[in-house]
């Protein structure tokens with residue numbers, strides 16, 4: 001972890017004192033969630049960026065945005081500029097998006113190019129981050145470079161993996177093995193051939209709430225009977241499973257009795273789906289902020305992008321199954337699914353913003369949790385606490 005500023009150390013100490021009451025270790029019925037400052041304090045937000053978002057595998061972009069060799073996608077991870085690039089032979093790579101010379105940000109918008117060229121003094125780098133040329137480096141018209149010194153001027157690479165359409169990076173380099181990290185998810189995904197997934201479209205939302213609230217809301221089905229009339233008709237509370245967790249993965253799911261146009265009713269299904277998956281939906285969170293749902297006819301990815309302590313952006317990316325699903329004859333069916341997600345998410349956003357407002361109240365301090373539905377909330381709070389350095 002990089003050195004924390006005095007303000008961050010103070011907020012870390014404040015936080016540790018507040019969770020020192022054992023709220024995260026007691027039984028769920030006796031314990032509680034994160035204190036309010038974890039959702040409202042700009043210094044805590046900065047601390048999270050430097051820890052949670054630096055030390056874990058964090059979603060950075062969609063592979064479909066990097067389809068051609070030379071496609072470059074500037075993103076921000078842990079508050080730092082990062083660039084993803086599709087290379088000729090090495091798939092998608094990630095680099096710190098900064099020139100090694102005087103630190104100009106290299107790529108400022110999505111583009112396609114054969115190499116990186118810094119506009120400041122025209123140093124250039126290959127798509128694999130190797131320095132190519134430093135014009136006039138040794139004086140006017142003296143372009144030569146000292147090859148043995150070159151490595152100092154190569155772009156700084158960041159650990160990066162591409163899993164289906166989703167690109168993850170780990171800035172600190174010590175988040176462990178990605179495949180091991182997502183094992184609880186891949187086990188649940190057995191039987192779905194995700195290579196059949198075809199990206200359809202994305203929905204974007206601005207939310208006046210800390211990024212953790214949409215994720216916490218996403219994983220728990222307890223609010224369904226109260227907030228989502230259609231979803232409650234689709235699967236009632238007595239048929240709903242309580243969320244579970246396995247290390248840095250949160251899991252939930254249900255069996256449904258009958259399909260609906262919004263869930264498996266009209267669009268093509270994953271081929272050769274085992275019987276037990278044919279009337280099933282599952283959803284997951286990969287800590288900290290990547291989530292997705294899978295049904296026989298669709299995959300829906302949710303990302304809560306942190307923007308500020310009390311602001312985030314949410315992307316919902318929708319995928320259907322096989323090229324056949326893109327046919328005109330399914331356009332109404334696709335629109336039905338998309339509109340359904342849009343409606344459901346607006347039902348959630350109102351509640352999420354209320355929970356944010358509630359975290360300004362001294363009448364709330366982490367909450368009284370349901371021992372049946374909320375163990376996942378306490379676990380998620382623990383993951384945050386561990387990441388920011390709680391012993």
Ligand code: FES
Nearest residue numbers: 099101102118121
């Ligand atoms: S800052 Fe990039 S070439 Fe000088």
Ligand SMILES: [Fe+2]
Nearest residue numbers: 217223228348
């Ligand atoms: Fe919801």
